[in-house]
Amino acid sequence: MTTLNSTRPAEPRAGGRHRAPDPSAKRTIGGSKWLILGVIALAQLVVVLDATIVNIALPSAQLDLGFSDDARQWLITGYALAFGSLLLVGGRLGDLVGRKPMFLVGLIGFASASVLGGVAGGIEVLIAARALQGVFGAMLAPAALSLLTVTFTEKDERAKAFGVFGAISGGGGAIGLILGGALTEYLSWRWCLYVNAPLALIAVIGTVILIPALGRSETRARLDLPGSLVIVGGLVALVYGLGNAEAQGWTSTVTLTCIALGVSLIGIFLLIERDVANPLLPLRILADRTRGGAYVALLVCGAGMFAVLLFLTFYLSTVKQFTPLQTGFAFLPMIAALAVSATALAKVTATVGPKLSVFTGxxxxxxxxxxxxxxxxxxxYVTHVVPGLVITGLGLGLVMAPAMAAATSGVQADDAGVASAAVSTFQQIGGSI
Known part of the structure; x- marks a missing residue:
C-alpha cells in the first residue's frame, strides 16, 4: 500500500516483459520532448473540444437539415456511448499494438469522421459520423495520455507536462464554446466539424516527425474478449442510463433499469478480471490507494466541469440573452484561472504532493x-458570475493535473494505455452524471 505523496516505482507485471525503446529513441525524446508535449496537447484539444463545440452547432444544423429533437439528442448520445464504452478497449489496444500507431489511427480516424459529419446531407450520416468520432476518440484519448506518461518521467518535468495537459483537458470544453460560437456565427455549423481536420493533420505530422516508437508489450497477450464485451455493455448501459435521466428523470424505469444493468455488468467485469490470465484492466491498477483516489477525484471533476458548462451556458444564453459567441467568451475567466493554477503552480503541486493539491482544489x-x-x-455577470468562474477554475486546475499524474504514476509500461483509459472513463462517467 502506498501513500499519496510517495514516488513509486513501476508496478511489476505478471508474466512477459516489455520491450524498451532503443537508445536513439531515448535521445530523440530528450531533444524534443516539449515539442512532443505540444503534439499530445493538440490531440487532446481535438478530443475535448468536441464535447461542447458540436452542441453550439446543433440548433443551426437542425434548421439546415430539418431533423427532429429526438434525432438531435442522438447526435450527443451516439458520441457519448461510443466514446465512453470503448475507452478501456482502446487503451488496452494501445498497450498491445503500440501507443504511436494507436495515436495515429485515432487522429486520422477522428479527422475523417469529422469531415464526414461536415459534408453530411442528412441526419443519418451525421449521427454515424458522431458515433465514429466517439470510436476513434476512444483510441486517441488513452494513447495521448499514455504517451505523455512514458515521455515525461522526471518529477519536475512531469509536473509541468501534466499541468499543461490538465489545463487543456479542463479548459478545452470552454474553448469549444468560444470556437463553436465564432464558427457558427461567421461561417457555418459544418465548420464546427471541419475544424478538427487541420488540427488533427498538424498533430499527425508532428507525431510522424517527433515521436519515436516507444515500445509495446511483448507478452504476446491477447485482448481479453469476454471482459471487453462485458465492460462495453456495462458502460453503454450506465452512460445511457445517466444520460436518459436528463430527459425522463431519475425515477424513470428506463433510467433505473439501465443504471442497474450497467452497475451489474461492471461488477461481473471485475469478477472476470480477477481470474483471467490477461485482463483488460488489471485490478492492481484500481487497488492502489493513490490511483483509486485520483480516479475518484477525476470523476468528481468531470461532474463539476460539465455541470458548470451546462448550467452557465443555459443561464447566460437564456436568462442573460448572450449570443453563442458571447457565451463562449464569458468562460474566459475560468479558462485563464484554470491554466494558471494547472501550469504556473505545477512545481508547487509537485513539491507538496497530490493529496494537499487535490484537497485544496x-x-x-x-x-x-x-x-x-x-x-x-x-x-x-461581472460581480456574480466572474468570481465563481475564477474560483472554480483555480480549484479545477489544482485538482486535474496532479490527479492525472497520480492516476498514471508508477504504472508498468505495459499497462500505461489502459491506466490512461481509466482516467478518461472516470471523467466521462462524471460528465454523464
Whole structure:
C-alpha cells in the first residue's frame, strides 16, 4: 500500500516483459520532448473540444437539415456511448499494438469522421459520423495520455507536462464554446466539424516527425474478449442510463433499469478480471490507494466541469440573452484561472504532493459552485458570475493535473494505455452524471 505523496516505482507485471525503446529513441525524446508535449496537447484539444463545440452547432444544423429533437439528442448520445464504452478497449489496444500507431489511427480516424459529419446531407450520416468520432476518440484519448506518461518521467518535468495537459483537458470544453460560437456565427455549423481536420493533420505530422516508437508489450497477450464485451455493455448501459435521466428523470424505469444493468455488468467485469490470465484492466491498477483516489477525484471533476458548462451556458444564453459567441467568451475567466493554477503552480503541486493539491482544489471548486447557486435573473455577470468562474477554475486546475499524474504514476509500461483509459472513463462517467 502506498501513500499519496510517495514516488513509486513501476508496478511489476505478471508474466512477459516489455520491450524498451532503443537508445536513439531515448535521445530523440530528450531533444524534443516539449515539442512532443505540444503534439499530445493538440490531440487532446481535438478530443475535448468536441464535447461542447458540436452542441453550439446543433440548433443551426437542425434548421439546415430539418431533423427532429429526438434525432438531435442522438447526435450527443451516439458520441457519448461510443466514446465512453470503448475507452478501456482502446487503451488496452494501445498497450498491445503500440501507443504511436494507436495515436495515429485515432487522429486520422477522428479527422475523417469529422469531415464526414461536415459534408453530411442528412441526419443519418451525421449521427454515424458522431458515433465514429466517439470510436476513434476512444483510441486517441488513452494513447495521448499514455504517451505523455512514458515521455515525461522526471518529477519536475512531469509536473509541468501534466499541468499543461490538465489545463487543456479542463479548459478545452470552454474553448469549444468560444470556437463553436465564432464558427457558427461567421461561417457555418459544418465548420464546427471541419475544424478538427487541420488540427488533427498538424498533430499527425508532428507525431510522424517527433515521436519515436516507444515500445509495446511483448507478452504476446491477447485482448481479453469476454471482459471487453462485458465492460462495453456495462458502460453503454450506465452512460445511457445517466444520460436518459436528463430527459425522463431519475425515477424513470428506463433510467433505473439501465443504471442497474450497467452497475451489474461492471461488477461481473471485475469478477472476470480477477481470474483471467490477461485482463483488460488489471485490478492492481484500481487497488492502489493513490490511483483509486485520483480516479475518484477525476470523476468528481468531470461532474463539476460539465455541470458548470451546462448550467452557465443555459443561464447566460437564456436568462442573460448572450449570443453563442458571447457565451463562449464569458468562460474566459475560468479558462485563464484554470491554466494558471494547472501550469504556473505545477512545481508547487509537485513539491507538496497530490493529496494537499487535490484537497485544496476540491475546496476551492466547491466554493465556486456554491456561488453559482446564488445566481438570479438580476445577477450581474461581472460581480456574480466572474468570481465563481475564477474560483472554480483555480480549484479545477489544482485538482486535474496532479490527479492525472497520480492516476498514471508508477504504472508498468505495459499497462500505461489502459491506466490512461481509466482516467478518461472516470471523467466521462462524471460528465454523464
Amino acid at each position: 476540491m475546496l476551492l471548486a466547491a466554493v465556486g459552485l456554491l456561488l453559482f447557486t446564488q445566481l438570479g435573473f438580476d445577477s450581474s
